[in-house]
Amino acid sequence: xxxxxxxxxxxxxxxxxxxxxxxxxxxxxxxxxxxxxxxxxxxxxxxxxxxxxxxxxxxxxxxxxxxxxxxxxxxxxxxxxxxxxxxxxxxxxxxxxxxxxxxxxxxxxxxxxxxxxxxxxxxxxxxxxxxxxxxxxxxxxxxxxxxxxxxxxxxxxxxxxxxxxxxxxxxxxxxxxxxxxxxxxxxxxxxxxxxxxxxxxxxxx
Amino acid sequence: xxxxxxxxxxxxxxxxxxxxxxxxxxxxxxxxxxxxxxxxxxxxxxxxxxxxxxxxxxxxxxxxxxxxxxxxxxxxxxxxxxxxxxxxxxxxxxxxxxxxxxxxxxxxxxxxxxxxxxxxxxxxxxxxxxxxxxxxxxxxxxxxxxxxxxxxxxxxxxxxxxxxxxxxxxxxxxxxxxxxxxxxxxxxxxxxxxxxxxxxxxxxx
DNA sequence: AAAGTATATGTTCACTGTCAATATAAAAGG
DNA sequence: CCTTTTATATTGACAGTGAACATATACTTT
Numbered sequence: 001x002x003x004x005x006x007x008x009x010x011x012x013x014x015x016x017x018x019x020x021x022x023x024x025x026x027x028x029x030x031x032x033x034x035x036x037x038x039x040x041x042x043x044x045x046x047x048x049x050x051x052x053x054x055x056x057x058x059x060x061x062x063x064x065x066x067x068x069x070x071x072x073x074x075x076x077x078x079x080x081x082x083x084x085x086x087x088x089x090x091x092x093x094x095x096x097x098x099x100x101x102x103x104x105x106x107x108x109x110x111x112x113x114x115x116x117x118x119x120x121x122x123x124x125x126x127x128x129x130x131x132x133x134x135x136x137x138x139x140x141x142x143x144x145x146x147x148x149x150x151x152x153x154x155x156x157x158x159x160x161x162x163x164x165x166x167x168x169x170x171x172x173x174x175x176x177x178x179x180x181x182x183x184x185x186x187x188x189x190x191x192x193x194x195x196x197x198x199x200x201x202x203x204x205x
Numbered sequence: 206x207x208x209x210x211x212x213x214x215x216x217x218x219x220x221x222x223x224x225x226x227x228x229x230x231x232x233x234x235x236x237x238x239x240x241x242x243x244x245x246x247x248x249x250x251x252x253x254x255x256x257x258x259x260x261x262x263x264x265x266x267x268x269x270x271x272x273x274x275x276x277x278x279x280x281x282x283x284x285x286x287x288x289x290x291x292x293x294x295x296x297x298x299x300x301x302x303x304x305x306x307x308x309x310x311x312x313x314x315x316x317x318x319x320x321x322x323x324x325x326x327x328x329x330x331x332x333x334x335x336x337x338x339x340x341x342x343x344x345x346x347x348x349x350x351x352x353x354x355x356x357x358x359x360x361x362x363x364x365x366x367x368x369x370x371x372x373x374x375x376x377x378x379x380x381x382x383x384x385x386x387x388x389x390x391x392x393x394x395x396x397x398x399x400x401x402x403x404x405x406x407x408x409x410x
Numbered sequence: 411a412a413a414g415t416a417t418a419t420g421t422t423c424a425c426t427g428t429c430a431a432t433a434t435a436a437a438a439g440g
Numbered sequence: 441c442c443t444t445t446t447a448t449a450t451t452g453a454c455a456g457t458g459a460a461c462a463t464a465t466a467c468t469t470t
Contacts, residue, residue, distance in 0.1 A: 012449080033238055034323045038426065047450050049428080054448095058427065106325050114381040115320050118239050120311050121381025132383070161375075161387065162401045166367070169374025176319040176326025178337070182366065196367045203408030215417055215467065243457065252419050254459085259417095263458065 016054040018044045020068070023061055031107045032062060032116025059117060063125050069112045070131035073101055074138075081138035087146035088201060094139055095167050095197045096190060102171035103189070109171065139163055147204070159204050166200060167193075221259040223249045225273070228266055236312045237267060237321025264322060268333050274317045275336035278306055279343075286343035292351035293406060299344055300372050300402045301395060307376035308394070314376065344368055352409070364409050371405060372398075 012018070022043040026035050037058045038048045055061040080097040084090045102109040112132075114121035122128040140160040147155055173179045174189060183189055217223065227248040231240050242263045243253045260266040285302040289295045307314040317337075319326035327333040345365040352360055378384045379394060388394055 015448085031323055031325065033321055036426065037428090048426095049451085050449055052428080110319075110325055113377065113383070114315075115325075116238060118236055120236065120315055120320075121383070123382040123385070157387065158397065158400065161384065161397065162371070162404055165374035165378055165401070166371045167374070168378060169370035169372070170366075172318065172377060173370055173373060177328040178318070178326070179366065180328070182362065192363065192366065195363065196370070199367055199408035200404065201408070203404035203406070212416060212467075216465070217418085220417085241457065242459095253457095254420085254461095255418055257459080 012046060012050075015044070015046060015050065019046075019051055019054060019061070020064065023065055024068075027065060027107050027111065028105070032111040035062070035116065037061065062111060062117060063122060063128055065108070066112045066122060067128045067131050069105070069108045070128065070135050073098075073112075074131055074135035076101055077135050077138040081142050087142050090142045091146060091163070091201060092194055092197050094142060095163070095193050098167045099171050099174065099189065099193050103174055106175040110175065113168070113172075136160070136164060143204075146201070162204070163197075163200060166196065170196070217251065220249070220251060220255060224251075224256055224259060224266070225269060228270055229273075232270060232312055232316065233310070237316040240267070240321065242266065267316060267322060268327060268330050270313070271317045271327060272333045272336050274310070274313045275333060275340050278303075278317075279336055279340035281306055282340050282343040286347050292347050295347045296344075296351060296368070296406060297399055297402050299347060300368070301398055303372045304376050304379065304394065304398050308379055311380040315380065318373070318377075341365070341369060348409075351406070367409070368402075368405060371401065375401070 019040060023035065023040045026040050026043060030036075030039075035058075037051055040061070041048050041051050044050075051061065055064060076097050077094060080093045081090055083093050110116070112128075122132075140156055143159045143163065144151060144156045147159065170179075170193065174183070183192055224245060228240065228245045231245050231248060235241075235244075240263075242256055245266070246253045246256050249255075256266065260269060281302050282299060285298045286295055288298050315321070317333075327337075345361055348364045348368065349356060349361045352364065375384075375398065379388070388397055
């Protein structure tokens with residue numbers, strides 16, 4: 001019904017979703033900087049200007065993709081945080097899941113942190129900021145559980161930032177090949193991740 | 206005329222250097238993804254195809270810029286590493302210098318780690334890999350000085366990677382605005398940086 | 411002086427993002 | 441049921457891009 005043949009002017013049922021799926025595919029193939037709006041439209045079987053009815057421009061589409069990515073990361077992180085009652089194990093698991101996510105979908109992950117976008121990030125884009133902070137929240141919760149009483153909000157915040165910065169840096173350097181020469185196997189990645197979380201953990205407590 | 210030796214057919218002085226300077230300027234204004242080869246040529250006062258005699262393509266120019274950036278970072282890091290005999294203080298200084306470099310020239314720093322480039326980094330580009338590993342070396346040296354005897358090469362390598370990943374992640378998140386809402390002043394940045402290095406340091410030893 | 415050669419140019423092509431004007435279909439109001 | 445409205449999609453155009461090609465240039469070498 002929705003996906004019939006398209007005559008000139010025919011309405012396309014849920015074009016936005018179709019465009020998103022096409023964009024996902026295109027992103028995973030070409031990467032954020034080479035993603036072409038026209039190619040996405042072509043892949044979705046619509047004219048080149050059709051996407052402008054659903055996204056303000058190319059960056060708008062990329063922002064939607066990034067937001068979706070943070071959405072997925074957030075659910076993964078939330079699940080990992082509640083995987084174990086021991087906050088130490090939960091923290092390790094959180095870190096592993098994070099790096100795993102980044103390495104599984106490197107193009108998406110780089111996009112989420114501003115690759116392929118003019119300026120140097122999404123900055124004040126609320127559409128992206130909301131799921132981003134939601135994906136950050138579970139870490140803070142685990143850090144809170146982990147620290148010995150009494151805990152100040154700044155302690156928690158600082159600890160969470162340290163952890164986040166670390167896993168983010170590790171992920172990026174695994175993706176861009178900086179550590180490719182230094183870390184070979186996937187097991188080595190997991191081991192390095194686990195080990196480093198332990199390092200930070202010892203430093204924090 | 207001013208410069209002595211010239212290569213056959215060379216009409217401008219050494220166009221490569223002129224192009225690099227123009228590209229630097231363009232990079233600092235537009236960012237890696239919006240840098241246009243034609244605009245660089247225009248800025249250098251030369252035809253649009255002239256750059257192809259000195260760089261294989263757009264990515265070649267970006268790679269040269271990235272390499273130059275790592276060159277500068279390397280000298281800064283080397284200086285910071287020898288600033289103090291106490292390896293702890295040297296490590297703090299190293300971290301501070303690193304983050305400072307990244308925040309001072311965010312567009313360049315992002316480029317150095319693959320922003321604006323198809324694929325997800327420079328990977329096997331030797332031109333950029335060499336100064337990159339040179340900029341990484343001082344950290345390893347300081348970590349070596351820092352760890353108690355006896356030290357294994359893996360210990361040093363792992364510690365250095367942990368530190369590098371952390372400062373890289375911190376830099377990226379400061380640049381892309383992730384921490385902008387959470388960390389306000391420049392002093393707070395310095396303090397967070399210093400504090401975190403201390404955390405990692407405690408964890409390592 | 412002539413020959414050789416790396417360097418620069420002008421032209422062209424395919425492609426991109428985005429705007430303007432236009433046509434269409436579905437819903438809303440009579 | 442028919443008209444009006446409104447969001448959606450299309451065609452066409454424009455400026456800007458990276459890149460390839462053949463050609464002209466000016467320097468080095470012989």
